[in-house]
Structures are given as structure tokens and as C-alpha cells.
Amino acid sequence: MSDTADKPKGQIAVDRLQWGSLNDWIQLVRLPTAFTLLSNCLAAAIVAGTLWWPLTALLPAIFASLLAYWAGMILNDVVDLEEDRIHRPDRPLVREKISPVLAGHVARAFLLLGPFIVLTVVTLHPVEQIWRLAAFMSSAILSCCVYFYNSPMKLTPLGPVLMGACRGMNILAIGCTLLAVQVAAPTGSDTETQLSSAEATLSAEPAAGDEQTLPSTAPAEIESPVAAGEALTSDTVQLPSALIGYAAAIAIYIIGVTTYARHEEKESSPTILSFGLTLQVGGLVLLGALPIMLKDSESFRTLDPTRGYPLLIGLISMTIINRSMAGIRHPVSRKVQLGVKHSLLSLILLDAAVVLMWSGPWYSGVLIALLLLALFSSIKVRST
Template sequence: MKRLIAHIKLMRPANVVTAIADIMAGFAASGMVVFWLENAEGGPTLFWLVMSTIGLYAGGVVFNDVFDAELDQIERPERPIPSGAASVFSAGTFGALLLAAGIFSAWMVSDTSLLLALFIAACALVYDGWGKHQAVLGPVNMGLCRGANLLLGVSAVPAVLTEVWYISLIPIVYISAITMISRGEVHGGDRSTLRWAGIMYGVIFISLILLAWVFSAAFWQVLPFLALLAYFIFPPLFRALRDPQPKHIGMAVKAGILSLIILDAALATAFAGWLYGLLVVLLFPVSRLVAKAFAVT
């Protein structure tokens, strides 16, 4: 049982919930939401895409710990692999199975979804083994994983991808900001880096308002979701700016990751209205509840 729990910890379950929100936001951008809500058309497609992102995201974060096994012996000995609760071999096998399941699930939707899943898996492995050690390319690498994950949701209707591909830039910028902040999780942060992350957050807010203006006559519906997002991500960031110690950096990172769901809810609202956005945001308390039992960072 301890080994089972250790491998579940490796998946970062609370984070996996945020990946599901990406799919739901992308599904809204694809235009399938109306058919799904009215007569359940597209339900199987949404199911397979959700299964795909669970496998891809969980597999990616499992391999993160596999690649960091030696470093974690020094910096984070409480993690499953350095603590001995899981081995590098068992974790690697588990991660490979998760990635394979994610790729297979995407294939059940379309060849386009399959190609996106392969791209996401490749980006995740590149980040785990190389990207996270790069000052500039690392955050972009991680952002690409989430941007492609959003497009995986859009691939419910492959033809729409060429029309709304640019929405993937929103999670790319957002995740790049979080990744920049996380650099100080162990040894403390740098105020200039935190300021740049705050500016990138601001760009996200402006982009979502403009997106809602273009795609929705009732663009104001996105504003409550943005207010909620600001409430959760900016206070921890400001605390980290005042005192960039690892504890405050970690809280800012955790808030940013979990608040991805609210970001996705705002994005979904821009395309499908506030009721669907509310459905997405209901994943937020689920993620926070799971985060009490399992580490987020």
C-alpha cells in the first residue's frame, strides 16, 4: 500500500486536475460544447481527451522525479524515490505506461489528437531531462506542454485548430511565468524575476479580456473569473516579492499552478459563456482538496 501511495504521489494528482481543465477550455474553443450540453454529442470525444491528458500529464511529472532522483537525494529527500518508497525503475515503468495510455487515448479521437499527444509527451520528456536546467528555454519548454494540451482539447474538432491556434500562447506565457517563479523554490528567489512574472500575468489578463471581446457579445462574463484569478495568484506573488524566501516562492508557485483551472474557466467562458465556465471552475475546489493530501510542487 505504501508503494502504491508513493507512485500516486509521483503523479501530482492535484496538478492532473488542472490539465483536465485545459481540455475543457480547449473543448469550448472547438465549438463542441453546445452539442455536448444539448444532446451529449461529443461526450466520448471529451472522455478520451480527458483520459489522454491524465496519462500525458501524470507521465510527464513522474519522469520529472525519475530524472531528478540524484538531486532529490540532496534537496528533497522526502520525495518518493529518494525516500525509498519507489525505485527509479518502478517509477520509470509507471511513467512510461502513463504516457503510452495518454497517447493511445488521443489516438481514439483522431490522428490530429495523436500527433498533439506525441508532441506533448516529447516536450515533457525534453523538459524533464534538459529544459528545466535552461534559464530561458526551460520556461518556454514547459509552457509549450500546456499550450499543446489546450490545443489537444481543441482537437475535438481538428478543423478549428487552424482558426484558434493562437490561444495556446496564453498558457505558454502563464506557465512560463510560473516556471520562472519556481526557480527560487529551493534556495530563494530573485525579485527581478518575480517582477517579470507579474508582468507576464498582466499580459494574460489583457489577452483574455480581448479574446472575450472578440468571441462573445457578453464579454463582461469573463470578468468575475479574472477577478477570482487575481485574488488567488497576486497576493502570494506580492508576498514573495517582499520576502523572496523558499517558503513564499513555493506558495506563489502552488497558487499559480492550482489557479490554472480559473484561467481555463475564464478562457472557456470567452468561447462558451459563463455557465460552462462555472462548470470548469468547479474543478478548482477539487484540486485544492487533493492538494492537501498530495504535493503540488
């Protein structure tokens, strides 16, 4: 009898280290939901006040976030393999298209690679040490949250909290990385030039009849790329309050979505669904209150932060609540999954509303394009 005949069927793909096709990996990482992560990253850069510049920091930071996100998706299927054999028999690991052991190794490599990419970015740019540490630690904490969510903790009440923490830390990681690059201290040559100019001014004789004034010898301050007039100091990491509020709002919203989707593969409890929807609404309310956290509203464009923006968030929220209520009234698997899918894809619309208020329609239009890509890809690839 052959060796493979003596082994359980589930181990054959492991021994052969099945890599699968590109389409199998697209199915495994649930490609449509990756566009919601991209919209979070782009919106985080806008809220942090850095726009989408420099690209040498933005693009690697987004790639690091994608690696963490895809690692979470892969580990989710590895951990839920036995459950998927019953409820999701079409998943790539269940069909043995990709080896579960190989998938787990790839996911863990992604989690290690993400913080390394962020560290490389802040090392290649002139970044102060404390900001370099903040950017690296935020990315490392993100990887830890992803790893611990896909562990036995997933089945505990901490599971949804860890999932929300993943989204929130992703936003903070993007913000910290871009702010670290843009809040760099002046170079030595710039400082020497400024001091020489100040000394020359001091040595000059004042003109007759003019009042003698003492110019400051301090180097000119570098304009910090923060939103709405908030200041950053070079010796401490002080994130814009709007960035923290945005991260908290998305985190609470995702905690609610995860709670709502807790038993999406079978008939759910209306009580759990209602609690999840309540958390989502809490996140939406906090998101609509972002302008309150700012000292100055002059930086807003196109959308009035006190009227138009809350109204737009409210309209998007109504569609989310309506779809989720359908699952609460009839808590069967199909309706609950539709509610989860709608809530996830609506993240892009919510981010587009935030960007529209901060930076105008051109930037917001990029996020709307992400929604179209997500909808198109969801035709063939499941997002839940």
C-alpha cells in the same frame, strides 16, 4: 557479505522493483495539480466550440492528456532525484517507496500510450485524413515536449518554454481531437441521397407563371462546431482563432509560473521572480483579450465579453499578483512556493471564467467543483 550490503543504498529499491502503494503514486504525480489540467481540457473543448460532446472522443482525449501530464510529473522526480534527496526528502522516490527505474519506465509508457489513444479515437470515428493526422501529431508533439522538458534542457532557458509548450499543446490536442470527430465529411449514402434529391428537382416542370430557378446540386454543408461563426474547411486544418489564443495565453502564463518557481526550494532571486510574474501577467492579458479574436459575440452567455469577462479575469489576476508579490518582497522558499501553488490552482478559476462567458454557469460550475477537489486533495498532497 550479502549482495545487497555491497550495493549503494539507492540501488536496493531499484533491484527489488518497489511498486509502492497507491498513496505513493498519488504523491508522485502531485494529484492536486492534475485538476488544473482537467479544467484546461474542459475549457479547451468549450472554446473549440464542441462543448463536451461526443463523450466517446472527449473522455479518451482527456485520459491521454492525463497520461502525458502524469508522465511529466514522474520524470520530473526521476531527473531531480539527487536534488530531492537534499530539498525534498519526503518524496516517494527519495524514500525508496517506488523504484526510480520502474517509475521512469512507467512514465515513458504513458508518453507512448497517449498518442496511441488519440489515434484510436480518431480511427474509430468517421474522421477525414487530414484531421486524423492533426489530432495525432498534436498529441505526439505534446509527448515530445514533456520528454524534452525532463532532460538536460530543463536547466537551460528553454526549460520554462518547454513547460509552457506542454500546456499549450495539451489544449490544442484536445481541440484537434474533438474538432476532428465533429468535422467529419458526410457519408456516401448521405451524399447520394442529396444528389438524388437535387436531380429530381431539376427534372420537375416549373408551375405556370413561376420563374424557373436552377437549384444547386451541391450537397448541403454540414454545420461545423466552431465558435462564434468561424468556418472550417474539409481539406485544411483551420483551428478557431480563440482556441489558438487560449492555448497561447495559458502557455505564456505557465512559462511565467515555471520561471517564478525556478528556485523555489531555496531563496530565489527577486529579479527572476519579477520576470516570471511579468510573463504571467502577459498571459493573463492575452486571456482577457480572447473576445477580441472572435467575429461574433452572440454565442456568449451570462457574461458580457466586453465588460464582465475582462473584469472577472482582472479580479482573479489581482489575487495572483498579490500572492506572487509577497514572494518577491520576501523571496524565501515558503513564500515562493505559496505563490506557485496559488498561481497553479488559479488556473481553474481562470478556466471557469472562460467557460462562464462561453457556455453559462452550469458548465462553469463543473470547473468550480474541480477547484474544490484540488483544494481538498492539497491538504495531504503537495502540489509543488
